[in-house]
Amino acid sequence: MSSDLDELDYLRRVELLARDLVEHASGEGRLSCSPDQDDANPLHRAIDELARTLRHYHFDGDGCVDDQPLYRIAGAGLIRPDSDSYAELCVRLGVEARAEGWALWHTWDNRHQPHTLVTTCIATTEGLLANWARGISVLPAKPDRSQLVAVVREWAGPVVLSPDHARESGLAGQ
Known part of the structure; x- marks a missing residue:
């Protein structure tokens, strides 16, 4: 890691690494994002919590409200x-x-x-x-x-x- 990263660059790097971790867990079919998993070990629960936290910045109309259809746009x-x-x-x-x-x-x-x-x-x-x-x-x-x-x-x-x-x-x- 570069030593000339300022605090925001460092936090962005941590965020990108966390996203990579969540993406790999999802690719292995292990990511559930469900808060109630009886069969999950502590590592899987931590990764699922990380995935729920990293979703995105929330805003009105972001599709996270139940029963709202999402719209695919380019x-x-x-x-x-x-x-x-x-x-x-x-x-x-x-x-x-x-x-x-x-x-x-x-x-x-x-x-x-x-x-x-x-x-x-x-x-x-x-x-x-x-x-x-x-x-x-x-x-x-x-x-x-x-x-x-x-x-x-x-x-x-x-x-x-x-x-x-x-x-x-x-x-x-x-």
Whole structure:
């Protein structure tokens, strides 16, 4: 380990090592994340507790509430009025400019055609992006119909790829 790691770099390194441990335990079929395991030994209980703790940073709409369907998205982005291209993007997306801006989710339809969902899910998208910036794959809860403002039949606007999609498409690390 490098001796020039500051405290935050050190904590990030510990977090990444913990994630590796949880991933390996999951790959061996031993990870349950259930708090009540009668047959688990102390090591397995500790790894399961670590996995529950490491899930991700929680935010409204993160899909962790029971009975909310998760929505698979390839990427997400935010467009805000302070951007030079905000008005142009709003026209391209077919939405009115608004003070809060818009959240864009890149997804697919049932025929695997790309679509951009224009939503009011600003806080959810901020939570996704915060997790993704740390390499944490998180799927959001499916937006309510009232939160969907437009569906554009292409991937449009600025986007940050989800870690899963970046990995699946061979773009991870680029």
